[in-house]
Amino acid sequence: MKFSKLSVLKRILYLLLICYHSGFALSFPIKSPNPWKDDYHDIASLGNFKSWGTYNVHDPSCLKIGDTYYMYSTDAIFFGRRNPGAKKPDIKIGNIQVRSSKDLVNWKFEGWAFDSIPQAAKNWVLSHTDNKGATNIWAPYIVQYKNTFRLYYCVSAFGLQTSYIGLAESESPLGPWIQKGAVVKTRRGDKMNAIDPSIVTEPETGKMWMHYGSYFGGLYAVQINPETGFTTIADEQGHSIARRANLRKDNIEAPEIIYNPTFQKYYLFTSYDPLMTTYNVRVGRADKPEGPFLDFFGNDLRDTINHYPILTHPYQFKNHAGWAGTAHCSVFKNGNGDFFMAHQARLSPDNQLMDLHVREVKWTSDGWPVVSPERFNDSKQIKISRKDIVGSWEIIRIQDSKTDRKLEFGQILWGENQLRKTEIDASQVVDFKNNGKMKGSDGSWKFDAVTGLTLILKAETISNLIVFSGHDWENETETLLFTGLDKNGCSIWGKKTL
DSSP: OOOOHHHHHHHHHHHHHHHHHHTSSOOSOEEOOOSSOSOOGGGOSGGGGGGOSSBSOOSOEEEEETTEEEEEEOOOOOOOOOOTTSOOOOOOOSSOEEEEESSSSSOEEEEESOSSOOHHHHHHHHHTTTSOOOSSOEEEEEEEETTEEEEEEEEOOTTSOOEEEEEEEESSTTOOOEEEEEEEEEOTTOSSOOOOOEEEEOTTTOOEEEEEEBSTTOEEEEEEOTTTSSBSSTTOOOEEEEOOSOTTTOOEEEEEEEEETTTTEEEEEEEESOTTTTOEEEEEEESSTTOOOBOTTSOBTTSSSOOSOEEEOOEEOTTSOOEEOOOOEEEEEOTTSOEEEEEEEEETTTTOOEEEEEEEEEEOTTSOEEEOSSOOOOOOOOOOOHHHHOEEEEEEEOOOOOOOOOEETTEEOTTOOSOOGGGSEEOEEEEEOTTSEEETTTEEEEEETTTEEEEEESSOEEEEEEEEEEEETTTTEEEEEEEEEOTTSBEEEEEEEO
């Protein structure tokens, strides 16, 4: 029987796909192009907003509704140099960006949620700040209650705690939205700052809580009436749940609260440090949504110390410029009960372009969340054996930033947006040998399909690293990844390379 060259190629591709999906004979990495590029200078202008699928994303909130994910975010836009004679599109900006996706990879820019900043919010801020601020809507949060979609949002003035968390409702995730009024308001002299809301519901009782706050006084929790979406007590501002010591330079903001039924715990994700540079995600957990929340070492998040684990941090794998500002996260589920994290990230070295990062969330055996070292690309999962681990890996050890910058309200001063060498976690190459040794690191390794990957290093043993398949965005391949925590409560990431 004779076959054409095309027929032979098809058969080879078919066999490769069988091997790939069955988990044998095919070794990683495998070439696979990225679905989109990271640098969007060429479509940054406002006239190209319909092409901003994963671009200009800041402070995202995501919810799956039916078979579609909807994402809402601060209307932060990168503006490059514009031709002075160019006509500016007649588009009202500043009013919450909206996106949708079927697969968490390809995103459609749906437009803006509101036509304008709600007047009641503007009036509150401007009347308490000598007419400063209220030029944008920050940090929206989406939640569904019965058949109603609720969109919480913030209006504020930078560097001031005069802020307004408002509520709008709709019968559709795409609106139109009806303004309902203020949920929490703050002004000069208050202990807290009314921005960055997040909502969680107790599954046993149906009680609802909002966690919010930033910088000024830290983070707070207040009970919400599920039927109205407002606080159970009018003008209630809640109680403290997380703080840091030196608020002049040690920023904390962007609480994100979820419940994991597997561990029956509430997890409070927070963001540390300046948003354009060393922004990073930490997490604590509690038995109740109102706290107290404890960190990796059992310390109360209200204690004014640095807390762990650290889940994300500015990082750089080889063959890429790297990422800064990897925080202010949304944590949400897909239809199968798996958790994902979405957050902004700023493309180095200038750290001004804002790209959406969506990462798989994995869980350690003792109930701590960790995230994938790479962005999600719907990679096919395979059964992994010890022989798959053998080869060259890039490993990143996430750690606290070693920095000493002059900050204003916890943020960097203008013109200091580039990372210093001490502020980014870069990868090192380690070869995992078949004999269990590690070339490029003083140690050895073991792998078990149940307990995962173990690294036996000179100073410590790191156990239960979770190995899975994923996409290598820096090298455009499908590969193996691992994630987990070391004894210091810091993430350790790895990816297998060519």
